Amino acid sequence: MRLWATQMKLRKSERNHVVAVASVRSQPTEVIWQTPESPKVVVFIAHGCDCRAANFWDRSTHCPHCVDLPEDRLIVLNALGRRLAVISVSSRGRCWSIEKDVGIAKGILQWWIENHELQKLPVTALGASSGGYFVSALAKEVNFSSVALMISAGVFGSMGVPVGYPPTRFVHMPKGLRAKRLIEKNMAALKKKGVSVKEVRCLEFPLTCTLLTERIPGLDEAVFASVFELFQEKGFIDERGYLKNDGRATRWKQALKEKDPSMEKYEWLDHVEEELNPCVCIQ
Known part of the structure; x- marks a missing residue:
């Protein structure tokens, strides 16, 4: 698949990083990337359902449509701080489609790596929820050095464990028993095939005043x-x-609007909701 990209924005940021937004003409989609000086690794990030690539970046003059969701933005900021070049693509539908999106994401990633002359760097991937299932399948088509699946068991039940599958880390909440059992099953299957596997267990945390x-x-x-x-x-x-x-x-938004109708249009409600989402893992 040949790709043509129309670059919409490409500017130096205050921290000497490059932020760019592009649309791919052959397959209309949103692609956002940011590269630090002298990157050491490339990381591909896949969002969850009802999300998009713009959630991972701070809103700024470089990316005025970015959403800067709190946990998402920290993933990018921490990656950049460790000199990882970050690229994220938005799914074409509400959630990722393995059938429709794998080829598109693979083509975009290959084009971007070549265009930025990053072919010598290891490429890793992180996916959350639907993005985790997607990354687990994309790893069959892209030579990732490792993958991290957050709140996701992957699609190993349907595709098996391909030969040469990369080291895999599961980041999950053990209190979700159904998902926990499936993750344990997939971890065992991966280990049986000689794949290096680790897990990070995320526990709940209290809501505090700060x-x-x-x-x-x-x-x-x-x-x-x-x-x-x-x-x-x-x-x-x-x-x-x-x-x-x-x-x-929890119907906290409805209760808040009943208490103070002016809060209905408060711009940070979605950000607050993300912090309350049990899928968020704070360490």
Whole structure:
């Protein structure tokens, strides 16, 4: 598949990194990348369902449509700090399609690596949720040096373990018993084929008065104080600050809007929601 890219923005940032946004004419999609000086490794990042590549970068003059979701942006910032060149592609649909997206992502990644003369660098990949399943399949087509699957068991049940599969790390929440059992099964299958496998277990953490303001740049402390008070009033958290139910199922947004209708359009609500999402792993 031959690719043509129309570069929309390419500027030097204050930290001497290059931020670029491109669209691929043959397969319309969003591609965002950022490279540090003298990169040592390339990392491909795949988002989860209902997300996109722009979530991983801070909104700025270099990328005005970027979303800067708190945990997503930290992945990129930490990668850049370790001199990893980062590239992310948006799925064509709500979630990743192995049938439709693998060829597109593979072609874009190959084009980008060649265009930036990064062929000598190892290439790794990280995928979250739907992106984790996608990365596990993409690793069959792309010569990754390693892959990290976050909150995802991968698609090994349907595709098996290909010969030469890269070292794999599972980042998951052991309290999700169904996913935990499937991950354990896939880890055993990978090890049986001689693949190096590791896991990172993520446990829940309490909601505190400072947690969100520390992790969401720009979040007003007074606003979060109101949110935290609401969680206590409505009994969404226990006496230790832990959510009683799945953060995605807790109707905190509705309760907040009923308490203060002006909050309906508050720009940081999605950022707060991500921190409450049980799929978020803070270490």
